[in-house]
Amino acid sequence: MKTVSAKDIRDAVAAMCIAANRELPADVRASFEAAHAAEDAPAAKEIFRQLLENADLARDTGLPLCQDCGLGVFFVEVGEDVRVEGSTLREAINDGMIAGYKDGYLRKSSCDPFTRKNTGDNSPAIIHFDIVPGDKLKILMMAKGGxxxxxxxxxxxxxxxxxxxxxxxxxxxxxxxxxxxxxxxxxxxxxxxxxxxxxxxxxxxxxxxxxxxxxxxxxxxxxxxxxxxxxxxxxxxxxxxxxxxxxxxxxxxxxxxxxxxxxxxxxxxxxxxxxxxxx
Incomplete structure (x- = not known):
């Protein structure tokens, strides 16, 4: 049985939320570069130039790639031989998401569907759990915009x-x-x-x-x-x-x-x- 600290999960999730909103994935950037080279239409070519510049600015300044920092969506693969110590796994992920959006100065977009009052901390995280064999815990985070x-x-x-x-x-x-x-x-x-x-x-x-x-x-x-x-x-x-x-x-x-x-x-x-x- 493998034990994972809830604090370690919380810290890792917080860091993921910040990094995801600031760093364009390498595969996406490569696609931008290829499309910029392939496009013939001046407007399309210019858009890709701006998107690449935006990615550079986000990386260098620490500002988000987009002002809509999305809801925190998580896909979690939980090994059958993993135990979380210190709190529940759901609490650790949600707390980490809250901390990441707070410490990263990321826009909080979660609100009540009727009153439209903002929850203030982007919670609750949207989490999909999958139980898998083994002693690994894998957490995938997506910032999904409106x-x-x-x-x-x-x-x-x-x-x-x-x-x-x-x-x-x-x-x-x-x-x-x-x-x-x-x-x-x-x-x-x-x-x-x-x-x-x-x-x-x-x-x-x-x-x-x-x-x-x-x-x-x-x-x-x-x-x-x-x-x-x-x-x-x-x-x-x-x-x-x-x-x-x-x-x-x-x-x-x-x-x-x-x-x-x-x-x-x-x-x-x-x-x-x-x-x-x-x-």
Whole structure:
């Protein structure tokens, strides 16, 4: 049995929240650089120049990549042989998120859905737990902003709609979203499972590296097909036109009920802010 200190978890989560909001992931930056070189439209090329400059300024000044520092979303893989000492794991993660947003001077965006009164500390953290074999504790953190989240959707297709129905819905959703999620975007897709699992998987898919090819060659082909269709829309960075509407499409597939075809589309903005830590 491995024991992990709640204080260590809290400190690591706080550091992750700050770093995620200040440091553009290396794979995203590389995609910006490639798109900047590939774009022919002057407006699109200029947007990518500005995005790269913004990333440099955030890194050098310690200011956030975006003023919307998002809600703290966590995917936690808990080994069956791990014990947390000092508090519960949920408390340690939530306390760490609160500390990170406070100490990093990050905008707090969590509010009551009816009164719209701000909770004041970005709590509660949104945490998805998964029990796995072993004695490792892995925490993945995402700062998910409101603009991109508002453009995300879950639907229940009929089984007969199949891949054509999936593709039409995904591409149509990106087209309808237009410039609102601050493209270039990353599109996470959950196919199968049930209503809530499809939604969770669509967001979890966004944690994959942009150059991570799906392990199933057939699913990888579907990701490529969707990517080509989305970029053919011509929305472009910030909706000003161009070749690059999305940087990647990532799919997670799960078995579903024979009467259903659940589908979720979760759109991530260009500030694809995420970090991870393993104990």
């Amino acid at each position: 603009g991109s989240e508002n453009m995300s959707r879950v639907t229940m297709l009929s089984p007969a709609q199949g891949w054509k129905g999936i593709k039409d819905f995904v591409v149509g959703r990106v087209a309808e979203a237009g410039p609102n999620p601050c493209p270039p975007t990353i599109v996470g897709i959950g196919i199968g499972g049930n209503f809530e699992l499809a939604a969770v998987n669509s967001k979890k898919a966004l944690m994959r590296e942009l150059d991570d090819r799906h392990s199933d060659p057939e699913i990888a082909k579907l990701e490529d097909e969707l990517m080509a269709a989305i970029n053919a829309l011509g929305i472009g960075p910030m909706g000003l036109g161009g070749k690059t509407t999305s940087l990647a499409v990532k799919i997670i597939v799960a078995p579903c009920h024979l009467a259903s075809l659940p589908l979720a589309v979760n759109i991530q903005c260009h500030s694809a802010r995420h970090k991870e830590v393993t104990f």
